Amino acid sequence: MEPFRKPFYGDPLFPFHLIHRTLKFPNNELPDHLHDLYELVYIHEGNGTFFIDKSLYDKQPGDLFIIPGNTVHRSIPDEADPIISTAVFFGPTLAGAGANDDSYSLLQCFDFASKHKIYKFALPDPLRFTIESTLDVIQEEYKLQQQGYRAAIRLELGKLLLQLNRYLNQHFTSQPLDNKIGPSWIKSTLFEIDANPELPHSLVTFAERASVSQSHFSRVFKQFTGMNVTDYVNAKRIIRAKELLLQSDDNVSSIAETCGFTSIPHFHRIFKILTNTTPSAYRKKK
Structure with missing residues (x-):
């Protein structure tokens, strides 16, 4: 069976969607699916399994999953201890892909995940605190939509990706991550x-x-x-x-x-x- 392609609606020039601290049960999760948007999934509570690109990963509190666009995946929460998670979906242009300055790419972490087929990262407590705080700020901006909220979301998303890139550079590779943004x-x-x-x-x-x-x-x-x-x-x-x-x-x-x-x-x-x-x-x- 072909994987389901999940659609997203809204302003095409602000490709962003957030599902914040949501309780997940097995019966309301999508089957194998993919989408054009890049996705970050952070586990706040609960346990379960994540199927990503032909591999299964355990899900536990503090885990972050980095899912590049058009990667087949499926979430399988535990019925007895369901997941509470936050999912951030965004288009690469929202993170600066395609900008004229090619000295640094915020999408390094996605390139790393795709290249090495590593999609799960168990975060240390200091980084967990930073990620959770940033996600809360993004949720507040996304919910209230006050003047300048899109600029605020871009800034917070950029900070989040910057922290992840630095963490991966320090702990998962002896060589600096690829800086290239695109052709x-x-x-x-x-x-x-x-x-x-x-x-x-x-x-x-x-x-x-x-x-x-x-x-x-x-x-x-x-x-x-x-x-x-x-x-x-x-x-x-x-x-x-x-x-x-x-x-x-x-x-x-x-x-x-x-x-x-x-x-x-x-x-x-x-x-x-x-x-x-x-x-x-x-x-x-x-």
């Missing part, structure tokens, strides 16, 4: 789209420029953004459109054209999909 052509593509989302970007052009096949480019691009090229460009255009709707008096047609949409109906459809409202209704928020 240079992915970084330059993301930079180009971010700088000028209104231009007629295309997968064909990007793949030719990178000297890779379209299928390979598409696969790597989705790994780093969680979206295909068209969806990513549209999402960036809608962000710009939202800014113009609130900050200018230009009419909707003019804004659509400025943001790269050649069809007004297409602009309305994409705007509604990504914001769950119309451009005119969004503008009334001014």
Whole structure:
């Protein structure tokens, strides 16, 4: 049987989901599944088993599981002593993958887990305290969603990954973890789209420029953004459109054209999909 692909919904430009301190029972866990998002699972209480990439791991309090995107896994909590755990799901771009500065990657711990097929780490007490405190802060930001909460979550997630990377460097390898963030052509593509989302970007052009096949480019691009090229460009255009709707008096047609949409109906459809409202209704928020 093929593993189930777990879907995630929400803002594609903020690929983040948190399930905080949840009691887990065997009858409400998914079968073998995978997803594009990267996942961290921390065990607060209870016991059980984790199946990850053809291996079984015991689950105990203080264990952290690092699960790279598109890795088949399944949680099996103990019925008599069910698990209380926190699961953090995020897209690699949220951790800076694709940034122009390639001197350091927050995703080192995921690269290490994937390369060495080691997904479970029993954390020492000082690091457990740090991880639990950080998860509590992220939960508070995620729950209240006050102004700047997304920036706060990025910062806290970055701190958490930094602590994990330093721990792995110190205790699990004699060589520094790989610093590479990704292919240079992915970084330059993301930079180009971010700088000028209104231009007629295309997968064909990007793949030719990178000297890779379209299928390979598409696969790597989705790994780093969680979206295909068209969806990513549209999402960036809608962000710009939202800014113009609130900050200018230009009419909707003019804004659509400025943001790269050649069809007004297409602009309305994409705007509604990504914001769950119309451009005119969004503008009334001014």
